[in-house]
Amino acid sequence: MKYLIIGYSTAAVSAIKAIRSIDKENEIVVFTDEDRLYSRPLISYYLAGKVSEDKMNFVEDDFDKKYNLNVYYSTKVVGLDIKNKIVATDKKQEFKYDKLLITSGGVPIVPPIKGLENNIEGIFTFTKLLDAKKLLDYITKNRIENAVILGGGLIGMKSAEGLLARSIKFYIIDIADRLLANTFDNIASEYLEKKLEEHNCKFIKSNTIVEVIAENNRLTSVKLKDSSEIKTNLLIIAVGVRPNIDFIKDSGIKINKGILVDEHMRTNIEDVFAAGDVVESKNSILEENSVIAIWPTAAQQGKVAGLNMAGDNKIYEGLYPMNSVEILGIPSISFGITNIKENDPKYKVLIRREENLYKKIVLKDNKIVGIILLGNIERAGIFKLLIDKKVDVKNFEEELLKDDFGFLVLPKDFRKHLVVGEGVEI
Amino acid sequence: MKKVLAKEEYCMGCRLCEVYCATAHSKSKSIIKTFKSEGGKALSAIVFEEKGVLSFALQCRHCEDAPCVQACLTGAMYKDKNGVVLHNKEKCVGCWMCIMVCPFGVIKPDLKNKKVASKCDLCLEREKPSCVEHCPNEALVVVEVNK
Numbered sequence: 289m290k291y292l293i294i295g296y297s298t299a300a301v302s303a304i305k306a307i308r309s310i311d312k313e314n315e316i317v318v319f320t321d322e323d324r325l326y327s328r329p330l331i332s333y334y335l336a337g338k339v340s341e342d343k344m345n346f347v348e349d350d351f352d353k354k355y356n357l358n359v360y361y362s363t364k365v366v367g368l369d370i371k372n373k374i375v376a377t378d379k380k381q382e383f384k385y386d387k388l389l390i391t392s393g394g395v396p397i398v399p400p401i402k403g404l405e406n407n408i409e410g411i412f413t414f415t416k417l418l419d420a421k422k423l424l425d426y427i428t429k430n431r432i433e434n435a436v437i438l439g440g441g442l443i444g445m446k447s448a449e450g451l452l453a454r455s456i457k458f459y460i461i462d463i464a465d466r467l468l469a470n471t472f473d474n475i476a477s478e479y480l481e482k483k484l485e486e487h488n489c490k491f492i493k494s495n496t497i498v499e500v501i502a503e504n505n506r507l508t509s510v511k512l513k514d515s516s517e518i519k520t521n522l523l524i525i526a527v528g529v530r531p532n533i534d535f536i537k538d539s540g541i542k543i544n545k546g547i548l549v550d551e552h553m554r555t556n557i558e559d560v561f562a563a564g565d566v567v568e569s570k571n572s573i574l575e576e577n578s579v580i581a582i583w584p585t586a587a588q589q590g591k592v593a594g595l596n597m598a599g600d601n602k603i604y605e606g607l608y609p610m611n612s613v614e615i616l617g618i619p620s621i622s623f624g625i626t627n628i629k630e631n632d633p634k635y636k637v638l639i640r641r642e643e644n645l646y647k648k649i650v651l652k653d654n655k656i657v658g659i660i661l662l663g664n665i666e667r668a669g670i671f672k673l674l675i676d677k678k679v680d681v682k683n684f685e686e687e688l689l690k691d692d693f694g695f696l697v698l699p700k701d702f703r704k705h706l707v708v709g710e711g712v713e714i
Numbered sequence: 715m716k717k718v719l720a721k722e723e724y725c726m727g728c729r730l731c732e733v734y735c736a737t738a739h740s741k742s743k744s745i746i747k748t749f750k751s752e753g754g755k756a757l758s759a760i761v762f763e764e765k766g767v768l769s770f771a772l773q774c775r776h777c778e779d780a781p782c783v784q785a786c787l788t789g790a791m792y793k794d795k796n797g798v799v800l801h802n803k804e805k806c807v808g809c810w811m812c813i814m815v816c817p818f819g820v821i822k823p824d825l826k827n828k829k830v831a832s833k834c835d836l837c838l839e840r841e842k843p844s845c846v847e848h849c850p851n852e853a854l855v856v857v858e859v860n861k
Contacts, residue, residue, distance in 0.1 A: 302784065329787045333807050339788075343805070346789040584785035584815055591784070612810040619825060621814045665810060667761070667819030669781075676817075694819065695772065696765045704722075706775075706818070 289314040291597060292375055292383055294365045295391035295532075296320035297328060298583055299564030299590030301347055303389055306594025308355050317383060318359040319375070322416070325351065329583055331420035335450030344417065365392070368539040370557045387559050387597045390536065390547060391590060394529025394565040394581045399438075403500040410507030411500060411523045414447045423524070432456055432522045436510050438497050439526035440467040442582070445480075445613050447524050452487065452616060459518055460484070461492045470609045471622035476646055476660045483616045497523070529581050531566040544568050546579040551603045553593035561597055563589035572606030573624050573657050573675070580607050605676065612665070618644075621668040623675060624658035626650055640689040647689050654682040667694060677702075715797045716836055717859045718843055720770045724853035727769035731845035731854060732758040735773075738837055738844035759834040760845060761820050771845065771854060774799055774820050774834035782812035782821060790830070801833045 291307060293300050296318050304316060326344035333339040345351075352359050360377065367376035368388075375383045396413035398404065404411070410430075412423045426432070435451055437444050440462035451458055462469065466477035481491045492512070499511040500523065509519045531546035542548045542556040546568035553561050553569075564586035571578040585607045592604040610623045628635045628650055635657070638649040642663075649671075650658035655678050659671045670693075674681060679702065681688065687697040695703045733745060736756035740748035748756045761772045776799045782791045783799060790805035791812055808828030812821045822832045837843040846854045 327787050327789075329809070330807070338807060346787060348789075583787055584781070584811060587784040591779075610814060612814045614808070614810065614825075614828075617825070619810060619823070621810065665813055665823065668810075668813050669816035669821075670819040672815060673817035692763070692765070694761065694763045696763045696768055696770070 289386045290384065291316045291387050291389070292385035293318045293389045293391060294375070295393050295564070295566070296322065296325055296359065297391065297393060297564070297586070298346070299391035299393075299586040299593070300389070301325075301351070302587045302590030303391065303563060303594030303597070304355050304357065306591045306600075307598045310595065310598035310600060312356075316355070316357050317385075318357055319363045319365050319377060320359065320361055321364045323362045326417055328415065328417070329446070331414065331417055332446035332450045334417070334420050335424060335447065336453030338453065341417070341421075364535075366535055368536050368541075370540050370560065373559070385559075388561065389590075389593055389597060390541075390555075390560065390562040390566060391564045391586070392532040392535070392566045395532045396443075396525065397527045397530050398525055399496065399527055401497050401500055403502065406502065406505070408500055408502040408507050409505055410502075410521050411525065413525050414443055415529060420450075426522065427454065427456070430521060434458060434520055435522040435524065436461065436497070436518055436520045437524045437526055438462075439528060440464065440491060440493075441470060441526070441528050442468065442611055442613065443528060444524075444526035445615060447526050448484075448489070449613075449615060451524075452489070456522075457488045459490050459492055459520075461495055461497060461512070463494065463496045465493045466627075467491060468611055468613060468620075468622070469627070471611045471624070471626055471658075472620075472660060473627045473648065475641065476620065476622070476626075476648070476662050479618060479646055479662055480615055480620075483618055487616060529565060531568070531579060533566060544577065548577070551606075552596045552601070553589055553604055554596070561593040563593040569604065570606040571608055573608040578607065578609075580609055582610065584610070608675070610672070612668075618663060619665045620660065620662040621665045622658075622660045622662075623672055624650070624656075626658040626660050628658075638685070638689055649688050651681065651685070654680045654685075656681060656688075664691075670694065715776065715859060716843075716856050717776060718773060718834075718836070718846055719855050719857055720772055721853050721855065722768060722770040724851045725770045726851050726853070727764055728850065729762055729771075730848050730850065731771045732760050732762055734844040734848040735760050735834075738840065739832070739835075757822060757824075757832045759820075759822070759832040761818075761822075771849075772818060772820055773845065774836075775818055776834075776836065777817075781815040781817065785811040785815045787811055791833075798836050798838065799833070800835055801830050803829050806830050 327346040364378040435458040437460040497510045501509045547562040565581035568579045595602045636651040640647040645663035648660040684697040735758035737748045788805045790802045806829045
C-alpha cells in the first residue's frame with residue numbers, strides 16, 4: 289500500500305494524521321509546489337508584522353519525520369494517469385499509488401482587466417507566503433501610503449487588516465453591494481464601512497476595475513467600471529480563489545467548479561480522494577454542492593478523506609460558508625445564509641441592532657440557517673452547533689439574541705447529553 | 715482521560731468554581747491577590763450559566779475530535795499526549811476560529827490583546843481540577859473517560 293498526496297496544507301496534514309492513526313507502516317508521499325509547510329491564512333498577520341516568517345508553521349517542526357513522510361518540496365504535479373495509477377511531476381519523475389488524495393487547494397481568481405497582460409509592477413495577488421513577501425518588499429521599498437484592494441471577501445478583508453496595521457490607507461472595491469458578501473448582509477457591512485471611513489479608508493460597492501494604468505511599467509492608477517479613476521501605486525487583487533484543477537482537467541476525474549466528491553470524500557475514480565479548497569461538496573444548509581475555501585472545512589474534509597483512505601468508513605457532514613473577521617477592533621463571526629430578501633415568506637429573521645453590536649439570526653422551518661454576530665462573538669460556536677444539529681429553536685427563539693444566551697435555554701435532553709453524557713461527544 | 719462533568723441538579727449557583735479557577739491560574743495563587751492586586755477581576759476558564767433556579771458551570775469538554783484544534787490556523791490550540799486540549803498563547807494570533815467552531819462556547823476571547831484569553835487546562839499540575847476540588851456540593855465531578 290502506498291499513499292500519494294498532492295498538496296501540503298491543512299487538508300493534507302489532517303489526512304496524514306488520520307491515516308497514521310490507523311496505518312503506521314505504509315509509505316506516504318507528499319508533493320507540494322511550496323518550499324516549506326506553513327499556514328497560508330497567516331500571511332495577513334505576516335503582512336501586518338504580527339507573525340514572523342519562522343513562526344508560520346502550524347504543526348511541529350519535525351512533522352515530516354514524526355509522521356514518517358516522504359515530502360517532495362518545490363515539486364509540481366503535472367499529470368495523472370488514473371488507469372495505471374501514476375502521478376507525474378515537473379521533475380520528470382513518475383510515482384505509482386494505491387490511494388491518491390488531491391488537496392491542491394485554490395489559485396487566485398484574476399478577473400479580466402485591461403493592462404494586466406503587461407506585467408506591471410505594483411499589482412499583487414494574496415494567497416501565498418511568496419505573494420506576501422513580494423508585497424511587503426514593494427511596500428517598504430516604495431514607501432507605499434495608499435492602495436486599492438479589489439475584492440471585499442475574506443481575502444480582501446484579511447489583506448485590509450494587514451495594510452491597516454501598516455497605516456496604509458486604501459479603497460476596497462467589490463462588485464457586490466456589501467463587504468464579506470458570502471455571509472454578511474448590508475447592515476453588517478455598514479458597521480465595517482463606517483469603521484473603515486473613520487480610518488480614511490473607503491468601500492466602493494457594486495463596482496470593479498476595468499483597466500490598470502502604468503508609467504514606466506509601474507502602476508499609477510486604476511480605472512473603474514463607472515469610468516472614475518483612482519491614483520495608486522499598489523493594487524491587491526483579492527477576488528477569491530478557484531479550485532486548482534488545471535493539472536487534472538483531462539484525467540477523467542469529474543469536475544464541476546471543483547472536484548466532485550461524495551460524502552466519503554471520494555471522487556468518481558476508485559482510490560482517488562480529494563479534500564479542501566479544491567473540492568465541491570455538499571452544502572448542508574442549501575442541500576446542493578458548493579466550493580467553500582476555508583481552513584476549518586479543509587481540515588475536517590482532510591481528516592475524513594484520510595480515515596477512509598486507510599480503511600475506515602467515515603462520513604463528511606457537509607459544509608456551509610462561515611467567516612471570522614476582525615477589522616479595526618470589530619470582531620465578527622458569521623455562518624450560512626444571512627442576506628435574505630425582505631419579506632421572503634420562507635424565512636424568519638431576528639435582529640438586534642445597537643451602536644456597536646449587531647446580531648441577526650435567520651430561521652427556516654424553526655431551524656437556524658444563518659447568523660451574523662458583530663461586536664460580540666462570545667459563544668458563537670453554540671450557534672454553529674444548532675445549525676449542524678438542525679435543532680428546532682421554536683421554544684426558545686426569543687432567547688437567541690440575548691446576552692446570556694447559552695446552554696440553559698436549550699432543550700434539557702439535548703443539553704444534558706452534551707454536557708453530562710459519559711462520552712461527552714458532540 | 716479525566717473529564718469534568720457538571721451536574722446541574724446539584725449546582726447552587728455559588729460561583730466558587732470561577733473564583734478558584736481564576737486563583738489556580740493566577741501568579742500568586744492567592745484569592746485576594748488574584749482579584750485585587752493582580753489587576754482587578756480575574757478571568758476564569760469557566761462559563762457559568764444561570765436562569766431562574768437552574769445553574770451550572772461549564773468548561774472545555776476536551777473533545778476527542780476537538781473542532782478548535784482542527785480549526786486553529788497557527789497550531790496554538792493542540793492536544794497533549796493524554797488528549798487534553800491546551801492552548802499556547804505565544805502562537806495565538808486571535809483569529810477566533812476556535813470561538814467560531816467550539817460547540818460549547820467555552821473559549822473566551824481577549825479582544826484587547828488578540829489572544830484566546832482563557833481555556834480550561836484541567837489543572838494538569840494539580841491532583842484535581844481546582845473548580846472540582848472547591849465545589850461545595852459536588853456539582854462538578856471528575857470522571858475517568860476511556861478515550
